[in-house]
Amino acid sequence: MIAAIDGTWPAAATVEAGPWVLREGRGGGQRVSAATARGAIAEQDIGAAEKAMQLMGQRPIFMLTQNDSDLDQRLADRGYVEKDPVNLWVCDTGLLTDRKLPPVTAFAIWEPLAIMRELWEAGGIGPARLAVMERAEGPKTAIFGRVSDRPAGAAFCALYDGIAMVHAVEIAPEHRQKGLGGWMMRAAALWAAKHRAPWLAVLCTKANTGANALYASLGMQIVGDYHYRVLPDKETEES
Structure with missing residues (x-):
């Protein structure tokens, strides 16, 4: 699903860094700016992703599917709030x-x-x-x-x-x-x-x-x- 979204609504730049796919949106909205997980996430990985997005000049934002329940809970525990649930x-x-x-x-x-x-x-x-x-x-x-x-x-x-x-x-x-x-x-x-x-x-x-x-x-x-x-x-x- 995410591959089709990326392919048809692409970010300005995409970087694979550790367990993350990071996107540079350049003002194009959440979909092209959100980080997604591509592997197991350790607690320090979340902080690294936050810093990377801030260096891009972006507010940290994560996109989560039903396969990301553990990461979803970790982000909630860090004070992140759910935003804009989307149907495909x-x-x-x-x-x-x-x-x-x-x-x-x-x-x-x-x-x-x-x-x-x-x-x-x-x-x-x-x-x-x-x-x-x-x-x-x-x-x-x-x-x-x-x-x-x-x-x-x-x-x-x-x-x-x-x-x-x-x-x-x-x-x-x-x-x-x-x-x-x-x-x-x-x-x-x-x-x-x-x-x-x-x-x-x-x-x-x-x-x-x-x-x-x-x-x-x-x-x-x-x-x-x-x-x-x-x-x-x-x-x-x-x-």
Whole structure:
């Protein structure tokens, strides 16, 4: 799972150091900045990872899966709090290629149009995350969604080892609940099928109940999850 995430949403730099994979995000968000374990972790290893991330100019942050229960508890004991649990949804690509897209509703296009960048920017997906998309080396595309002949949504999709993973799904607030998300996922599936990718995947925070409901309605299945651990801000501790 983590390999597919790294392959389709890559950090600016990745370093394997002892039992860790360390990532330099350059402002691209948690996913491209978090450290992950790749072996047994001793207590001193946690401190070493913290120092390495601080030297990168980053706040220490760790990504943990269900296989990291011991490390998860150790971080909790050190005062790290759980943040942003995420579901990994997957389906057979063919599941979403059975219906023809309505005219001028969703398109696969690369490079992203200026209006798509504006839609992402409005949703908090700024230049640093757009740089992540540019870094993805394999086949990739953006998905442009329209409602009533108006620009309404944007998403990114990239291919890694047979998995077409969708990221940065953003639909303008005034165009939500109109079915566009489903059509954009189908557009991604059609693109994936053209590249002979047997699987379509998307990440979604567990708190995003609307998006999780959409992926479930499309027949996608949760095949894994992860969460982050970070130290609370001093402001949070004082409030």
